Amino acid sequence: MTGDDVERRLAARVLTALLRENYAGLHDRVEHRTLEVPGRSVRLMDARPAFLSDLVVDPAQDLRLRDVFAAVHALADPRDDVAAFERECLDALAAMRLHDDARAAVHRRLARIPDGLRRGPGTFYETLAAYNDHPVHPASRGRAGLSLADLGRYAPEFAPSFPLRWAAVRNPALAGPLPGWWPAPADVGLASLADGSALFPVHPLAARQVGGHPGAVLAPEPYLRVAPTLSMRTVAAAPLGHLKMPLPTSTLGVRNRRTIRPGTLPDGALVERLLRRVLQREPxxxxxxxxxxxxxxxxxxxxxxxxxxxxxxxxxxxxxPVAALLAEAPDNGYVIERWDVEPLFDTYLSALFSWNVTLFRYGIALEAHQQNVALVLDDSPLRLLVKDNDGALINASRLRERLPPSPGTDPRDLVDRRMTTDDDEALARVFVTITLHLCAAAPALGLAERGLLPWGAGRAMIRERLDEALGPDDAFLRARTLDADTLPAKAMVTAGTLVDKARTGAADINKHYGPPGPNYLRAPHARDPAPTDRTNPPTTPRDPTCC
Known part of the structure; x- marks a missing residue:
């Protein structure tokens, strides 16, 4: 793919997202599958399948980012952050071109890693996943404020390793026992720590800001070589240990800062304890x-x-990670092809829906997207690995009907009050946009695009496994999924970058919704794609060194 092809594809995805979100009233500018924007006409085509929207921008036309920028400039409210939107798109384009240049060399390095070292919660599959686009946000590969050199040194798609910096931090709030690999002051060049201080890890990209912070003293010596995971601010620090640190950048919207709000830490820990109580009841x-x-x-x-x-x-x-299933493997094919594609996807969907439908009965909806849900694959039956629970939404009254409050798991103790609701509609929107759209339908669509499983077969699996998970008392969730006329969709570009929270009314930019989209789970219609040539996926695993 040439550099121009990359830009045309990105421009089409960006304008499709803006149209889907009805930014600046773009829906009113559509007539006869043509979008009329200031300066030009843009050809639209039926979405095949109709995932999130009925129409998409035809990527075959000569559309460039400058055309998208010109349209946004002409249509935007003066208060919209158009400059940040342009930077975000240009950052994504630069990263995509860098990825195309680097992928072959990175894959050659990864191909030499023996199978035993690809196992465990390391970074092998995380690196592969980093080359895939986000299913909804068109500029997901951009990281605001970081240079291409920064990406090469620290981003997961380049499979680097680097030593961490550390700082002595005054008067911290601490919880839990430290791991054995945590440094002593002497390990980082400090004679000792002042009373009331503790060592904190510091990402090298944050060292300058931390070094100038009045509450911290940056240690002179680095310590502990780590490797970045898909989130970049989280690194693999030990065979069974990761470390998450603030990173001075934004992803999936300039308002999505990748620092760490202090309240998210006790909140995530509380939700984890709550989930463990559910698992005790649902073994x-x-x-x-x-x-x-x-x-x-x-x-x-x-x-x-x-x-x-x-x-x-x-x-x-x-x-x-779910985000890695459709990634290109280092040798050939795709990661999921290491296993039998159809039975693996079917078993995964069964686990995904049984878990999340059960949680919905307890009044819990997790924002566990493709990065935070992983498949645990060995000789045992498939299991899901779930992490990072600080974006959950909980209906506390519904939860109390099934789990009486107990110390350490009471949602009333959450720091972020946006994590609680008395509205089951809000819970259902999280279930649909995260569990259904991102973790079920997007992988099914990707399998179809790669010729690994026809869309009709993938959709049928989603319907059947969701129907199987929904019981007789789950009529509300069934009505919002299988039987719904439309399905909610997030407005990620609008809320994440272009329009501030005061005008969108979004308490949480990650839970802001645009116009609803078609329900792709309903009966097939003429715009669904025909079956691919490759209708029979492999029934035996590839060579175990393939991915």
Whole structure:
């Protein structure tokens, strides 16, 4: 793919997202499959299948980012942050071109990694996933404020490793026991720590800001070589340990800062404890949880950390994030082709829906997207690994009907009150946009696009497994999914970058919704794609070194 092809594809995705979100009233400018914007006409085509929207911008036409920018400039409200939107798109384009240049060399390095070292919660599959686009946000590969050199040194798609910096932080709030690999002051060049101080890890990209912070003293010596995961601000620090730190950048919208708000740490820990209570009541659910009970913060988004410990069952398994299933493997094919595609996807959907439908009955909806849900694949039956629970939404009154409040798991103790609701419609929107759209339908669509499983077969699996998970008392959720006329869709570009919260009315930019989209789960219609040539996926695994 040439550089011009990359830009045309990105421009089409960006304008499709703006049209889907009805930014600046774009719906009113559509007539006869043509979008009329100032300066030009844009050809539209039927979405095949109709995932999130009925119409998309035809990527075959000569559309460039400058055309999209000109249209947005002409139509935007003067208060819209058009400059940030343009930077975000240009950052994404630069990253996409860099990825195209680097991918072959990175894959050659990864291909030399033996199978045993690809197992466990490391970074092998995370690196592969980083080359895939987000299913909804068109500029997901951009990271605001970071140079291409920064990406090469620290971003997961380049499979780097680097030593961490550390800082002595005054008067922190601490929780949980530290791991054995945590440094002593002498390890980082400090003679000792002042009373009331503690060592915090510091990402090298945040070292300058932390070094100038009045509440911290940056240690002179780096310590502990780490490798970035898909989130970039989280790194693999030990065979069963990850470390999350603030990163001075934004992704999926300039308002989505990748620092760490202090309240998210105790909130995520509380939700994890709550999920463990659910699993005690529902032991048949095929789910493992990461331990996120060790953290520290100094009441500042730049001074914080989270230690993530993985269960021992993950040590010798392939831990494949949902985001990595459709990634290109280092040798050939796609990651999912290491296993039998159709039965694996079917089993995954069964686990996904049994877990999330059960949680919905308890009044819980997790924002566990493709990055935070992984498949645990070994000789045992498939399990899901779930992490990073600080974006959950909880109906506390519904929860109390099934789980009486107990110390340490009471939603009334959450710092972020936006995580509680008395509205089941809000819970259903999270279920649909995260579990259904991102974790079920988007992979099914990707399988069809790659010729691994026809869309009709994938959609049928989603319908059947969701129907199987929904019981007789789940009429509300059934009405919002299988039987709904339309399905909610997020307005990620509008809320994340272009329009501020005061005007969108979004309490949480990650839970802001645009116009509803078609329900792709309903009966097939003429615009669904015909079956691909490759209707029979492999029934035997590839060579185990393939991916």
């Amino acid at each position: 048949a659910l095929p789910v493992l949880l990461a331990d996120e009970q060790t953290y520290g913060h100094a009441h500042d988004p730049l001074l914080a950390y989270l230690v993530r410990r993985f269960p021992p069952e993950t040590a010798r398994a392939h831990i494949v």
